[in-house]
Amino acid sequence: MANTARGSRLSGTSPEQLRPTAYLDGLRGFAAFLVYWHHHQLWAHLPPQAAALESSFGFNGRHYFATLPGIRILFNGGHFAVAAFFVISGYVLSAKPLSLIHAGDQAGLADSLASALFRRWFRLFLPIICTTFVYMTLHQALGIWIDGLPLRPSYLRAVLDWSAEMMRFSFVFRADKSAVLSHNFHLWSIPVEFRGSLVIYTALLAFSRCGRNTRLWCEAALVFYLLCLVDDAHYALFAAGMLLRDLDQLAAADDLPPFLDDLLRRPRRPLGLSWAPLLLLALSVYLGGCPARIADVADMRRNPGWYLLSFLVPAPLSDAKWFFLFWAAVLLVGSLPHLPRLRRFFETPFCQHLGRVSYALYLVHGPVLSTLGDRLYAAVGWPGAGRSYNLPGWVNLFPLPMSGPIGLELAFLAPHLILLPITLYLAELVTKAVDEPSVRFAHWLYNKVASAPPPAGLPA
Template sequence: MFFESSFGYNGFHFFVALPGIRNFFHGGHFAVATFFVISGYVLSAKPMSLIHAGEQAKLADNLGSALFRRWLRLYIPVIATTFIYMTMVHCFGIWIEGRTTHATYFEEFCAWFSELKNFSFIFHQGLISWLTYNFHLWSIPTEFKGSIVIYTSLLAFSRCSRNIRLWCEAGLVFYFLYIVDAWYCALFTAGMLLGDLEQLAARDELPAFIAQFRPYKTFIFYHLFAFAMYLGGCPANRSEVEELRKNPGWYWLSFLKPRVMHDSKWFFLFWAAVFLVSSTPHIPWLKRFFETRFCQYLGRVSFSLYLVHGPVLWTLGDRLYAAVGWPKESRTANIPQWVDIFKLPMTGPMGLEVAFLVPHLILLPVTFYVAEVVTRAFDEPSVRFPQWLYKMASERPARLPA
């Protein structure tokens, strides 16, 4: 709870709860929001350049290819990794907290398949579809929905004039954020709008209203980055706005939340992610950091890290935490052979205890190794295979001579 609350919540003061610091300890939702903005930016980059160039025929081909490939690109790695995880857990009898394995492998397979087929259909009625074999993957259907929003919006706005297109993109952001509770669509659309503005700026074709701020861009973007770091640490221990107001530093901000939005954190994470993505390319030292070889490597394996970090934590992580002395009744009852076999001191600030940091000397390289394997085995092929399939499907057979 203290990781998800602001500094001073209920009179408790922890280093990990300080503004900006908390993002490194419990910034998963901030990362999701940022990824959605980046997705909208990247997915629209090539089509937007074709719109600016007036290449309507090429735009239609590009969007058709992108939409054809998108489902396969997202779901092939999901299907492969969850199948392997399900098989490994069942066949080796690995205890996973909160999970009950079925009596036979066939029953386990049927349960996995039943969940997966529902998970793969994004137009089902109701709330977010959870995949119990890896509940971190809840954002995959959301990613696909956002992709469809981007592709259809690009097609709809492709013949609009510059100013009308920008107003339509901004109008969509407002609609998704303030009229309906579709924060994820707002994030994708905001990424598309940022990409449009970046390309217009590169061509020196920004509207005069925006171009007049160019002399002050350093001042503006540094402040946007600071706002992003603060808003990215939005308290998330409860979704109700009344709970948000109990957190120091968030009372007055809570009144900005639209009435339509159910979970208050996503409103502030929207602005945090938009500010972060828009400011990063314009802050030289931050841009250089993200262009380092290590960050480029993280970008290459990021999808695989997202897919495997949960299973690694639930299998190896739980056992390492038990071994170094983190108490939990479920571990004592189900994996007693691991409990306290290498007990370490709990000294240190919250989130930086010795017994917490040492297991990650093993967990981190194992996670990177598994992510590298998944990248080569499933992630990269999930890019090449849909491209090959689309090429095969779209090639027209040569006409026979008369």
């Protein structure tokens, strides 16, 4: 009871107040933690070790515990986590519009999509603007050395450069969609998140007047088109989340198409359908640990356990790992409602708290890693480019043993006694001071705009 009460204070909800999809909040939070852990693994370890973590068990004769199937998710699960983010977003963003479509409420759908579209940019980019501006200011004012981020001649120059970069980054239709923020290059996925939102809202509007079966076929066709015919696996993840949500809401209303209804309601046998969610979860975990070192499918074929699977990758896909990450994330989100024990894990107070601060955790973990993290790794003995020249007072300040399995060395784990609490504290701070106010501001602004009278000749 003590743990439950403490977790309720952390998450801001009591167990009785959990929403039916609260497990997705917990999954999002746990996925954000996997991103944090993955980035630290790659930052601390030397390129040969980092490359091994991104490859399969036995690649180039290297057999590391951290690269075992299933286990590897805990060490390099950041790619899998981002794919899960996209599926969850498609699932959650389509929830209310789909309920209105099912109810035949076209007016309500139009209002819901208008509100969602208006607020989405503010919700995603206002926290980025605030956090990167503070980071840029502290970097310039304190003169902190950060690898790959040079100091500008003046604060004014730094502000102007940051402003220009932010303008390019926040315009999601720019030609160069691979551009990143120099003050937080981990945020490449946020423009993808916004464009994925547009895919969801546009598809929902386009399919809103279709019948049930036609709408489901159109959603499935959109997923197939994005994944297999064009090089847009990221947006296929959003569309798949929308399809999963549609199916779930139809199942809850006992309105599934007959062939799906017969399949899902078939009597369960000891070795029948009851085992399907576990098998799908096992397949998801294996596929989620796909080699991610190089995008080329030919490199994937050199990884033990992935030669035959690599031939499944559609030809248009430029980055082979996203085909397997697509199926891994879809299978995870699709099977999770049917796995009560795993679902309860993501509904625990700690996972719910991580879910509440997940976006802020995603925003702050990179700056903490490149500043304090870089210095702590230098202090315990991890070598790194430029540290001996730029951080001479930190190098080998408190050397620790490098022994132990890769990814679990004492010299790697010890810094997290400091890094993890500070990162979580900053995530909580940013959530309360920036993220939640940004959501409220977007709602307030839309209500102010929407309260304006309609143009002459249009109904109120």
